[in-house]
Amino acid sequence: MKIDDAAARLEALGNPTRLKIYRTLVRAGRAGMPVGRLQERLKIPASTLSHHVKGLVAVGLISQVREGTTLVCHAEYDTMQGLVDFLVAECCVDEKECTPTQTAA
């Protein structure tokens, strides 16, 4: 994952409202959850909710599938895993640069 993509995803998750949406969808699992149900649960005005959902879709953290008149949202687990991997990647690889007398823990 490129650093700008990671930053965009982290920024998307960095808003409390969006994070609540995302966490609700992560808990919802493969079944996902329609926008309308998210609205009931989180008590967010429809336009605000739609705006934030759009942001999460734009960075690939969630996806939407239309089922009749409702739009069901799903957390994209691969993207989440990629983001988590990005955060911990290459941890300590430059450690020797500053402490030549110590070996890795």
Added chain:
Amino acid sequence: MKIDDAAARLEALGNPTRLKIYRTLVRAGRAGMPVGRLQERLKIPASTLSHHVKGLVAVGLISQVREGTTLVCHAEYDTMQGLVDFLVAECCVDEKECTPTQTAA
């Protein structure tokens, strides 16, 4: 971790400049890296760098220790792990709500 703390940390990581700072420190490991070296590496004006470092310190993602005239920054690995754990926690626990005919994967 409370959701607002998680959101604040994700927001801190969601800025490309701050994410570069953070990733550099994660790679630097326990040895950490002084602000001045971060500045050389990332080519960021001192005041901008200081501003962003302050943001990362404020949410507990990094810490600073003075060594003489330099301030050495360290990634706080426990905070990172806590954040990662938060993101994946309770994954799919509500899955049954929407798909009563399916069992968990």
Added chain:
DNA sequence: ACCGTATTTCTAGAATATTCGAAATATGAA
């Protein structure tokens, strides 16, 4: 074609973030 429900798009004001030069502060050395 028309209606009702679901959801998005439009719009705009308020709030917040980003950037960085200049000035201020901190530390250790001479």
Added chain:
DNA sequence: TTCATATTTCGAATATTCTAGAAATACGGT
């Protein structure tokens, strides 16, 4: 105490984000 280096704080311009009401669109049913 004076200096040099390291870093932060101040201040201000610019840009972006957040929020939500109102209007528009999408879909399935009648």
